[in-house]
Amino acid sequence: MKRIVQRHAHLEGARDVFVVEALAKELNPEWVRDVLRECDRESIRERLLPATLVVWLVILLGLFRRESYFNLLEKVDGALWTFQHWPKGPPTTRALTKARDRLGVEPMKKLHERAAREWVKRHSGLLFQGRRVYACDGSTYKTPDTDKNARAFGRPGASRGRAAYPQMRAVTLTDVGTRIRVAERHGPYGTGEIHLARRLLPEIPPGSLVLFDRNFLAYDLLWDLHRSGSDFVVRVKEGVRPRLVRRIGPGDAIVEIDIPRQPYRKQRPDMPRTWRLRMITYRPEGSSETFRIFTTLLDLEVPSNELAQLYHNRWEEESATDELKTHLCDGSTVNRAVVFRSKTPERVEQEWYGLLLAQNAVHATMDTAAATHQKSPRRLSFTSALERVREAVYEMSRLPTHLLFRPYRAMLKKILRATVPLRPNRKNPRCVRIKMSKYPLKENRHVA
Template identity: 30%
Template structure:
């Protein structure tokens, strides 16, 4: 057993460990296991082998559990040792034994370690910018998943899928995911955000859309020595006659404490809020044909017009769209949109592994970009994943002396696949490809089967 485990560790270190050597080598995983005081039996699927297999599973287009088990059998068959059973039960049980705290810790450490590589030239006005947004993911329709993450109330029982709401903070410089929280679908974005403020570092700037623009949250962000740039919430009316004008379409306004305690706050938290806060309001118009939004009002706690000019802040908010692309990479490119695990605890683990894999790809893109002088955010994440998966067999087959050369070639080909920056692009929100002409499910499947049998 020990020999087989060591063989697998060496194989995974050669295939995945080398590209991600700076963020997730075996030593980092072992240190996290030690710090969390995780104890385990010496078996084929120990935490390290299981984690590497889990990562290879989410990075591949085939998400089945059979795929990583087949890879492990192939690795062991290649060196002539006893191969395990082709049954996926042992691997699935090993995944369930992986502590969620271990995956959380590794995910956060990869994001933080990648952030440490950001130099001054990649900062905005000398400060680090984090972007926040929320999204949803669906999962198999099991009783446990439905209980933890209920389907939309508008759908009949048995006709929908459980859905979880996720809130994520991304780094604007690297694109890496920094923090995550998971809740039920009908949770408001702002409630998720209040769980994520603790992961901001002093002097960070938080960038978000209008859902996060609330008096309480601006106070909370300033309290931790950070700043915010949000689009103004639609419920707040704009008045050009109020406020101190500091520039064209730029003024300082005073917001006063709400008269009624907002939802989500206790009376004690509401009572200690200051009576007012001064914010900066910037408004501008969008004249690009086809754009749905014609006027944008921004609210920020960056009051110094000399250090943070009007155009700088407008340009910064324009980059908020990157968070939508990051979420699309997670859900569409990597396939996190539809999860496969059948219990709530495994669903959360699966989400953390997806984010860990996403951060590792971002680290590979960052290494390639800084090595060859290309903007990291202009590189294709899908292309990076394709190159990585195609280079893995070569990394496995190569001798240790040649492996580093192959890794450098991998970095070189990654920068060949760039994504064009097309600001101001607008497309109609329509679908050309017609879906199949089947009706939507309006009754549970067992009722529909019975209906077919009696017809």
């Protein structure tokens, strides 16, 4: 029977290069070949795991986070490409580990950057006063507890002993309209979010509007962003006391802030002593908390209530982080599971880009589906789209090229059926259902 299927695959034209057909419209296979060529990682001799296949497998490791190496290779086995190139069955998990090490981090990093640039051009985002809106925020991601990961990433403090897992810190720039992670910078746990955000600035397109949480109220960061041709909306910390220059309306004013000599002007003599910004003060409906936001949008024709509503689109960045941790990685809000499976820092970084590419590809597919019916992609369910993409990856890999259109269109239609409401005034208090465990701390080698 297998010979018949193999012969059929040959007659139908088996793929010369491995491709994940369900994602190929959004993640162009030519981009994969380009970055491999640029990084000098193209496979010269014929292998069971050529470099192009390994790139796709790293993305699939993110898309199918719950699957082990073994199960993922078994899932790939049976695709038209593997019938031709794996006559004795899939390679071992050890072979996949070695292939990942040959590939390295750089091709995945460059592929993420290339794909993000193309997706921003191709997919329409949220515009405000002619500016494309992005949100910037940081988060931490647990890695497996190995000595190498601990040395590379470090651990947070803990009230009992040491923290269970090393953690990587990352700051991401997310396109608000599509939730595509446009750019990122990451480092050890001890690296501050402001430092990572400064490194992210060159990736922000001029003419953008960036939404920040109050943790990013660093004047040099915001000054450099504004000088690059972009604007921002940032929440103001409680201790900041600006001087009133001119009142525009209720809760709306032009204010002046002093930029301290330390730590800013001493290192940055190009920065001014004072800075005039617009400050909007408001209380969201149903909330007892008063918000203050600074913005460089000084145009008085822009209503303050629209700016206040705009700021809460920052939740799209929070939602994108939740999608990656909770849904893509099958984590839980209770046990806050380990995001990565890799046991060395280089593989963790490689896996990080695979996760971002997988998440972005799902969002790009959602936007393509939404565009067919003039819907907002934010009205579509990510969890449903993720499952539909996973199903299509398996189904389409076993079909000849001329039969791929129908299951692809079916996938888009199914994605369109799962809609969610817009949540403009979303709130999420920082509290948990389970505070802590009553059990003793588990050591690396625990004896009962």
